[in-house]
Amino acid sequence: MKRIALFLLTNIAVVLVLGVVCSLLGVDRYLTANGLNLTSLLIFSAVMGMGGSFISLAMSKWMAKRSTGAEVITQPRNSAEMWLLQTVERQARAAGIGMPEVAIYDSPEPNAFATGMNKNNALVAVSTGLLRAMKQEEVEAVLGHEIGHVANGDMVTLTLIQGVVNTFVIFLSRVIAYAVDQFLRRGDSRDSGPGVAYMLVSLVMQVVLGIGASMIVAAFSRYREFRADAAGAQFAGRRKMIAALQRLQSFKDSPSQLPKEMTAFGIREGMMGLFSSHPPLEKRIAALEQAQG
Template identity: 35%
Template sequence: MVRITLFILTNLSIVFFLKLILIIIGIKINSIYMVTVFLFSFIGALISLIMSKWITLKYINGKIIKIPNNEKENFLINVIKKQANITKIKTPTMVIYNSSEINAFATGINRNSSIIALSTKLLNSMKYEEIEAVIAHEISHISNGDMITMTLLQGIMNTIVFFLSNIVSQILLATILQNKEESKNNKYLYFVISFIMELTFGLIASIIVMWFSRKREFYADAGSAKIVGKNKMLSVLYKMKEEQNNNIINNKLISTFLIYGKSKSFFNLFVTHPSIDKRIKALKNNLYY
C-alpha cells in the first residue's frame, strides 16, 4: 500500500510540475487531457500488476504444486515454506512449467500474493542446494517488492513519456509551420511528429526501467546468499554461465541476448539482467547487502 501511495503522489507531482512548466512557457494543454494521461498510466500499471499471475499461468501453461507427488516436489514445497517464514511473507504458490531453458521467475501483486515458477530444465539440471538458492533469489524479489516497484516505475515513465511527447510535438509543429493557426489544423503532421516523439521518449524510458531491472538482480542475489549461503548462490551463477556459453555455442543467441545482452554493446542498456560475470563479482565482493 505504501508503494502505491508513493506512486500516486509521484504521478500527481509530475502532472502538476509539468503543468506549471507549460504555463510558464505558454503552452496550453487541456486539463482533462492531463487527468486522462495520469489515470491511464496509473490504472494501466495496476491492471497489469493485478492480472500478472493469471496471465503468467496461462502463458507458460504451468502446473501448480499444492500437494507434492514425488520427492522433488516435496523438497520444493518444504523449501519455499521455510524461506517464506524466514522472510516473513505469505508462502508463494509453486509452479513448474515445461521449458528447454534454465529459468525461474516470480510475479504477483504483492508480497503476500505471488507465485514462483521454475522450469523443468532448471529442475533437471541443478542440484538440490542450487535449486534452494534459486528459490531464495525469487523469494528475495518478492520480499523486496520488486514486481510492484517495477510496474509502478513503468507507470511513472508512461506518464512522463505521454506529457513530453505532447509538449515537444507541439513545439516542433509550431516551429516547422511557423504559424499557430496552421499548426492547430495540421493533425496529420502532428500525428507523425507525436509518434516519433513517443518512440524516442519511450526508448529513453525503457533504458531507465531496464537499469532498475538489472539493479534489482544484484540485491536478489545478495538476498539469496543471506538466506542459504553465498556458495550456493555462486554455484547457481556458475551453472548459468555454463548454460549461457552452451547457448552461444549452439547458436541460441536470441534467448541469451534478450536476457544478458553482449558486453560493451549499446543494446546492453535494454537487457533485463546484468552479465553473469558482474553478478558473480558483486556477490564475491559482498556488494548490495
Template identity: 40%
Template sequence: MGYAKTAMLMAAMTALFLGVGYLLAGTGGIAVAFAVAVAMNAFSWWNSDKMVLRMHNAQPISAGDRRGLHDMVADLARNAGLPMPAVYLIDTPQPNAFATGRNPANAAVAVTAGLLQSLSREEVAAVVAHELAHIRNHDTAIMTVTATFAGAISMLANFALFFGGSRERLGIVGTIAMMILAPLAAALVQMAISRSREYEADRIGAEICGNPMWLASALERIQQGAARIDNDAAERHPATAHMFIINPLHAHGRDKLFSTHPATENRIAALRQMAPGRKAPSPAAMSSTVPTVKRGKRHGPWS
C-alpha cells in the first residue's frame, strides 16, 4: 500500500503544518513554519536515534554476546542485504523491540530483556527481521520526520493565543478550536503513516526470516505481554510508541484514545495468508533457514 499512501500522508502533514503557520501569522507565518520545519527535521535527522535510545536507556550489545543476539542480527542483516546495524538491549520486562536511525548505514535495532525471556529463538529472529524491514524501507526516517512535524504543529498551535493574526482571522473561539484540532489532526496523520508501514514491514520481515508463522506467533506473544506488563520509559515518552513492533502503552487511560498500530489480529491474519495451511512450527519441524537459530524449547528464555 505502501509508498504512495505514505507520500500522500506526508504531504498532508506538511500542508497542515504550513496551514497552521498561515492561520497564526499569514503568509509570513508560512515562511516561519517552513523554517522551523527544516530546522527541527535537520536536528531530528542527525540525532533522533541517539535521543530515542537514551530515552529508553538502551545498552549496546557487542559481537560474541552470550545470548548470540548480535550474531543473529548480523546473519539476518546479510539475508536482508543490509549493513550491520548497532544492537541494543533495553532492560524492561515488557517484550518489545524497535528500530531507529536516519538510514540503513546508521541504524540500530533495540530489543527488550522481556522479549528475550519470553520468546523462542525463531520468534526473536522474526521480530528482528521485522525491524530490519523497517530499516530497509527507510521507515525509521519517515517516522522521525512525522513525529517531528506532529510535535511542531502542537507547539505552534499552543502559541496561537499569542499571535494577533490568528485571533483576527479566526476569532477567539476559532483560535481555541485550532489549538485543539490541529494537534489532533497531526496525530491522526502520524498514526495513519505508522499503521501503513507496519503491514509492509511484517510482509518483508517474514520473507527475511523465512517463515511468516514465526512472526505471527511472536506478535501474539508480544501483544499478550505488552497488555499486562508496564514499560515505564515508553509511558514517560509516548511519542516513541509508534516505533515499537507492538504498542507499548497501556498504563494510562489516554494511551487507549488512539492507536499507532494496526490491530494485532489483523496483522497475524495477513501473515497467515502468506503461508496458507501452515501452522506455527513445532520443535521437530522448525526450519534451519535462519542462521544462529537453534532447535530447542518452543517457548521460554533463550539467554
C-alpha cells in the first residue's frame, strides 16, 4: 500500500515539477497563446505515462503466466517441487514477505524470474532448463536472488521509474513538436492549431527521447541486480550465489528466451550494453567476491 501511495505521489510530483519549470521558462504562456493547453497536456502525459506502466504492473503476474506457460505448484507432484516450495517459503519468511506463488515453466534456457505488484502476493518462477542445468544449491541461490527482487520492491520501483520517464517523453515530444510546427507555419493565420509537422515531429521525438529513457531504466535495472545478488548470497550463502552465476556464464552468449516484457525480471539476459537490464556476469561475480573479502 505504501508503494502504491508512492506511485501516486510521484505521479503528482512529476506533473507539478513540469508545470513549475514550464511556468518559470514562460513555456506555458507560449503554448497557451498558440492554442495548446499546458494543463491538459500535463494531465494527458501523466495519465498515459504513469497509467500505462501501472496497468502493466497490475497485469504482470497474469501476463507472465500466459507468456511463459508457467504452471503454479499447488500440490507438489514430486520431491523436487516440494523442495522448491519449502525453499521459497523459508526464504520468504527470512525476507519478511508473504509466500509467493511458485511456478515452473518449460524452457531449455536456464532462467528464473519474479514479478507482481505486491511483495506479499508475488510470483517466483523457474525454468525446466534451470532445474536441469544447476545443482540444487545453485537453484537455491537463484531463488534467493528472486526473493530479493520481491523483498526490495524492485518491480514497483522499476515501474515508477518507467512511468516517470514515459511522462517526460510524452510531454517533451509534444512540446518540441508544437514549437517546430509553429515555427514552420509562422505567418500563416488561417489556423493556429497543430499541423502535419506536429504529428510527424511528435512521433520522431517520442522515438528519440524514448531511446534515452530506455537507457535510464536499464541503468537502474542493472543496479538492482547487484542488490538481488546480495540478497541471494544472504538467503542461500555467498559461495552458492557465486557458483550459480558462474554456471550461467556458460550460457552468457545465448539470448534470453523470456518474453521481452519479462527480460528485466529474469536471472540473466543475453544482450549486453547500454540497453541491457543486467550487468555482465563477470561484474556480478566480482562484486560478490569483493563483498566476501
